[in-house]
Amino acid sequence: MEAFGAYSASKAAVRSFARTWSNELKGRGIRVNVVSPAWIETPGGTASFGDEETARAMKDHVAATVPKGRMGQPEEAAAAVAFLASEQSSYVVGSNLYVDGGANQI
Incomplete structure (x- = not known):
């Protein structure tokens, strides 16, 4: 994704902190x-x-870019937590x- 360098770096930092x-x-x-959620509705x-x-x-x-074919629901992210x-x-x-419907696997 273009222009997401700082966002991506911060996500990597959180994983490293863990x-x-x-x-x-x-x-x-x-x-x-x-917990790394993707598109949560x-x-x-x-x-x-x-x-x-x-x-x-x-x-x-978003649905077209996620293998699960939809955005995630708050309850799904909460269940992971x-x-x-x-x-x-x-x-x-x-x-x-x-918690990303498979988006990380693409």
Whole structure:
């Protein structure tokens, strides 16, 4: 993507922090993981697309670029966070969980 250098660098920094902090905090029993959502359909996010017609066109464009064929829902991102906060993920440390409908795999 053009003009997303700083955005991409900040995402990489967050992932790096997770790995580094996981190592630094392991003695305190603190696990650090990252959730990387892609296009999540929220009122604020879709409002930034502009008027209703433009928003529909953007949603269609996003859906065409994501293998799952749609934008994600807030509940889907929340479920990933809840998993990482639960005991079910007790052996997950320093990871990056993509919640992106497969967009990262393209």
